[in-house]
Amino acid sequence: MPQAKKRARSYDPARTRAAVLAQFGHVRAAVEGLTPEQLALPTRLEGWTVRDLAAHIGMAVTAVHRALDQPEPAKADAVLLDWPFGTSGNAAAIADFTRRLAADHPDLGAYLADADAGLRALLDAHPGTRLLATSAGALSLDDYLVTRAVELVVHTDDLNAAVAGLEVPYDRQALAACTRLLADALAVKAPGGSTEVRVPPYAVVQCVEGPRHTRGTPPNVVETDPLTWIRLAAGRLAWQEAVADARVSASGERADLGAYLPVMG
Numbered sequence: 001m002p003q004a005k006k007r008a009r010s011y012d013p014a015r016t017r018a019a020v021l022a023q024f025g026h027v028r029a030a031v032e033g034l035t036p037e038q039l040a041l042p043t044r045l046e047g048w049t050v051r052d053l054a055a056h057i058g059m060a061v062t063a064v065h066r067a068l069d070q071p072e073p074a075k076a077d078a079v080l081l082d083w084p085f086g087t088s089g090n091a092a093a094i095a096d097f098t099r100r101l102a103a104d105h106p107d108l109g110a111y112l113a114d115a116d117a118g119l120r121a122l123l124d125a126h127p128g129t130r131l132l133a134t135s136a137g138a139l140s141l142d143d144y145l146v147t148r149a150v151e152l153v154v155h156t157d158d159l160n161a162a163v164a165g166l167e168v169p170y171d172r173q174a175l176a177a178c179t180r181l182l183a184d185a186l187a188v189k190a191p192g193g194s195t196e197v198r199v200p201p202y203a204v205v206q207c208v209e210g211p212r213h214t215r216g217t218p219p220n221v222v223e224t225d226p227l228t229w230i231r232l233a234a235g236r237l238a239w240q241e242a243v244a245d246a247r248v249s250a251s252g253e254r255a256d257l258g259a260y261l262p263v264m265g
Helices: 013-032 050-069 080-086 091-104 108-125 141-162 172-189 226-233 239-244
Strands: 131-134 137-140 195-199 203-207 221-224 248-251
Touching: 013 050, 013 108, 013 141, 013 172, 050 091, 050 108, 050 131, 050 141, 080 137, 080 141, 080 172, 131 141, 137 141, 141 172, 141 226, 172 195, 172 203, 172 226, 221 226, 226 239, 239 248
Parallel strands: 195 221
Antiparallel strands: 131 137, 195 203, 221 248
């Protein structure tokens, strides 16, 4: 796991909470409108149907419930930027749990509604400073909610990709948080200052070893839109494919980010 920088970007707790609830609401509304045939469609997550994916999105939210049910850690021993690098550690167990969850909840609408109501109640009952034991270590509730925004945005994109014509909207604050956290994770994974990565309007980071740019036009620049960046960072899109399709512009001898992607996992 890369060593996360200690001075991480800050996120407004109230906006993050609102973003998580809004994005989950968008997913709930979309899932309630899906037919049995659509729920049975495959997704780009190997072996998962749309039903499995919807159950997993609910699981990403109820993870807050499960973490709050555990004893509070004595102290924080992780930072938010540790989280993206530990997301694949229990992939097999998560996949198994997801399939069992989907089988145990044939009424996905009711399951997601219960998850939503439970999350709202918990957020009203607990301060953002409450520490949680997570896969990355002990994080505050406020920080953990940023990771929930990332999960929700990444899997909303998975859902839209799986069902033709489906256009689940993205909450702007959730999309911004996801873009920024994954851009900052790239800067941790590929530390340096020779390359500027721009994901307007949400993030600009410096990364990759080499001569540090200080003024004028950077010699190495990568630019793309938020969803393309998220797909690259989450392993949904290959670097060479994105460049070939002109979804990414990359100029300069140090602008090839293929060796550093994805950043999650």
